[in-house]
Amino acid sequence: MKLLRPLFITLAVTLSLVSLAAAEERLKMSTTTSTQDSGLLKVLLPPFEKKNNCKVDVVAVGTGQALKLGEAGDVDVVFVHARKLEDKFVADGFGVNRKDVMYNDFVIIGPKNDPAGIAKAKTAAEALKLIAAKQATFVSRGDKSGTHMKELELWKAAGTDPKGGWYIEAGQGMGPVITMATERRGYTLTDRGTYNAFKGQKTDLAIVFQGEKGLFNPYGIIAVNPKKFPHVKYDLAMKFIDYVTGPEGLKIISGYKAHGEPVFFIYKK
Amino acid sequence: MDFFSESLKTALELITSRDPDVVSAVTVSVVVSLWSTLFASLAGVPAGVAVAVTEFTGKRAVVTLLNTLMALPTVVVGLFVYSLISRQGPLGGFGILFTPWAMVVGQTLLAIPIVANLTMSAIKGADPRIVPTALTLGAGPFESIRRLVVEMRFGIMAAVIAGFGRVIAEVGVAMMLGGNIRGYTRTMTTAIAMETGKGEFALGLALGLILMTVALMINMALNALQQR
Numbered sequence: 001m002k003l004l005r006p007l008f009i010t011l012a013v014t015l016s017l018v019s020l021a022a023a024e025e026r027l028k029m030s031t032t033t034s035t036q037d038s039g040l041l042k043v044l045l046p047p048f049e050k051k052n053n054c055k056v057d058v059v060a061v062g063t064g065q066a067l068k069l070g071e072a073g074d075v076d077v078v079f080v081h082a083r084k085l086e087d088k089f090v091a092d093g094f095g096v097n098r099k100d101v102m103y104n105d106f107v108i109i110g111p112k113n114d115p116a117g118i119a120k121a122k123t124a125a126e127a128l129k130l131i132a133a134k135q136a137t138f139v140s141r142g143d144k145s146g147t148h149m150k151e152l153e154l155w156k157a158a159g160t161d162p163k164g165g166w167y168i169e170a171g172q173g174m175g176p177v178i179t180m181a182t183e184r185r186g187y188t189l190t191d192r193g194t195y196n197a198f199k200g201q202k203t204d205l206a207i208v209f210q211g212e213k214g215l216f217n218p219y220g221i222i223a224v225n226p227k228k229f230p231h232v233k234y235d236l237a238m239k240f241i242d243y244v245t246g247p248e249g250l251k252i253i254s255g256y257k258a259h260g261e262p263v264f265f266i267y268k269k
Numbered sequence: 270m271d272f273f274s275e276s277l278k279t280a281l282e283l284i285t286s287r288d289p290d291v292v293s294a295v296t297v298s299v300v301v302s303l304w305s306t307l308f309a310s311l312a313g314v315p316a317g318v319a320v321a322v323t324e325f326t327g328k329r330a331v332v333t334l335l336n337t338l339m340a341l342p343t344v345v346v347g348l349f350v351y352s353l354i355s356r357q358g359p360l361g362g363f364g365i366l367f368t369p370w371a372m373v374v375g376q377t378l379l380a381i382p383i384v385a386n387l388t389m390s391a392i393k394g395a396d397p398r399i400v401p402t403a404l405t406l407g408a409g410p411f412e413s414i415r416r417l418v419v420e421m422r423f424g425i426m427a428a429v430i431a432g433f434g435r436v437i438a439e440v441g442v443a444m445m446l447g448g449n450i451r452g453y454t455r456t457m458t459t460a461i462a463m464e465t466g467k468g469e470f471a472l473g474l475a476l477g478l479i480l481m482t483v484a485l486m487i488n489m490a491l492n493a494l495q496q497r
Contacts, residue, residue: 026453028367038465059367059448073356074366104427176467229356231364 004231027052027236030066031079033173035219038193043174044252048243054236062145062173070094070222073229077237079244081191082146093178094223097238099245102253102264103218106150108209109178109195110187116228118187118209125157127209133156137164137186139177144171146217152190154214176205191217193263200259219264221245270440276474283475290451290460291476295368295483296457301447304373309436316381317388317428322400322414335389335435338382343441350375351445367448368496373457375442380432387431391424392417427496437484447450457483 035041036058045056059069063080070078071094079094079240080086089095108118108127121127131138139160141148155162168184170177174194181188182203195207221241226234243249254266283291318333353360365371392472399420403413416427440458447454449463457480464473 033466055453056454057367057448057450059450073361173466175468180466198468229360231356 015066025052025236026057026231027054027077027231028059028075028238029034029077030059030061030069030075031081032063032066032176032189033060033079033192034081034147035079036060037173037175038256039258040195040263043256044249045246046250047248047252048240051190051243052236052239058060062143063149064079064144064146067176068236070224071215071231073224074226077223077240078235079218079219079221080146082149083220084151084219085146086222089222093228094225096225097112097156097241098139098220099115099220099241100267101204101219101244102250102266103216104192105205105210105217106147106215107192107195108189109181109203109205110185111185112204112206114208116187121209122212123157124212124214125152125159128154128162129157129158131187132160132162133239137166137168137172137181137184138162139168139184139188141174141177141189142171143173147189150215151215154189157214157253158215161212163214178205181205193244193258196259196261196263272471272474273473276478279471279480280475284479286485290455293452294455294457294478295474297454298458298480299373299438299487301369301376301443301456302433304430305380305436306319306433307431308373308377313381313384313432314388314425314428317385318392318414318480319351320385321392322345322417323387332389335382335386339376339386340368341379341382343379343439344445346375346379347442347445350378350442354446366446367450367454369447369454370453371446372443375446375494376436376439379439379442380436382433384428385434386430388425389393391428393423394424395421423495426491430491433487434484437480437487 037060041058045058049055058068059075061069063082066078066080067082067085067089078089079101084194086095086098090098090105098158110116110118116131116134118130120125121130127177140151168180168186171179172180174190175198176196177188178190178195179202180186180203187208221244223234223237223241224232226232234243250266253264254262256263299459320328320335339463350371351366354359354363354366354374355361356364356366395417399417403416404410408416438458440462443449443454443456444459444462447456447459449455449459455463457476461473461476461480464476
């Protein structure tokens with residue numbers, strides 16, 4: 001073992017130099033990929049972390065999983081977009097103090113020549129009906145995310161049960177789904193923010209249907225219930241919620257632009 | 270678009286500008302992998318030696334089990350550890366899910382079978398006369414086995430290096446147990462997965478090139494130690 005000794009010494013020195021332990025308080029937040037991928041969190045978190053001498057650990061997953069992490073008590077706060085699921089999360093006693101934060105909207109993107117002719121549809125549900133009738137390729141998130149929930153809601157409103165070779169269930173995040181739709185020349189439902197980040201260089205798909213009331217996409221923030229999970233950092237979570245929904249947070253959100261365009265909108269008081 | 274040349278350019282830019290996100294991802298990758306390799310070696314090397322030098326009933330079953338465990342998918346290890354350390358799991362009270370330590374636990378489990386298996390093969394490949402000779406020369410059983418291990422140090426080092434290779438390259442455990450938290454549990458591989466998801470293929474490939482460079486440097490360092 002003599003020859004291995006220098007190796008172990010090197011290892012020990014390297015390992016002790018870089019400590020994994022963290023001194024400051026950490027707030028765990030699960031959120032959707034859209035808040036992270038849009039770049040919003042990079043500007044929204046630092047002022048709060050500085051003021052409270054803490055770190056906000058962001059776990060970015062689909063809304064369904066983000067809420068599940070809250071239900072297991074693995075995070076302190078959730079920041080998601082699926083109003084019905086959020087209300088259920090609170091009603092079931094997992095979360096408290098749900099607050100509206102911001103909104104954007106969903107759009108249906110697809111090939112510029114719009115093979116299913118959905119641009120003339122009056123509602124999003126009608127647009128999906130046209131896609132199904134034409135059996136035009138449609139890529140679904142298929143991952144129980146907020147966007148997927150919205151899509152299922154729209155299919156239901158359209159009275160269609162999407163099935164068949166034209167309906168692709170990707171089981172992936174928004175970005176990969178836009179890439180997949182681009183490669184397969186299909187339609188997909190996306191939030192406007194992620195699409196804006198992709199349009200041009202990364203996708204040549206265009207917005208073919210937008211602006212209907214049914215495509216409204218509100219985001220909410222919820223503290224995980226400390227009565228259910230005594231270990232959660234409730235006080236810090238509430239401080240964070242107050243910050244995000246207070247004047248400072250809202251100013252950052254409404255002023256944030258990606259690729260020159262606003263991504264999220266705040267409610268007028 | 271020429272992804273490859275663009276990613277080469279991006280990689281160089283990221284390295285020369287010491288991009289803080291990249292520095293942090295490299296650090297987390299290396300530190301977590303080194304810890305995991307260390308723990309996996311502490312468990313795997315003695316286990317491999319023990320299985321190689323002793324005869325017992327069911328030995329073949331143990332060897333088959335070790336071989337099978339080498340094929341463990343990273344997401345399965347991730348899920349298994351997740352179920353233990355989530356707040357709902359039996360070890361939830363420690364609260365280590367989504368910390369670097371969670372990744373260390375998962376990657377250690379991932380590397381142990383490889384280290385143990387390759388150690389076992391190395392020892393089995395040793396000259397069968399080493400232990401009897403040492404015993405004849407008056408060494409005790411422990412001393413004889415120590416001699417055997419020293420003799421086979423290159424093979425054992427190779428086992429450790431293979432374990433390191435597996436953990437620094439894997440993404441399933443790091444993503445599931447670490448959570449890809451920026452500046453905390455984001456490793457090179459989870460960063461690559463994330464950038465790919467965002468459609469930043471060139472950036473993802475650039476990070477891949479940096480990861481390969483880091484792995485090359487570490488392996489060169491280990492190799493230098495091995496040659497001494």
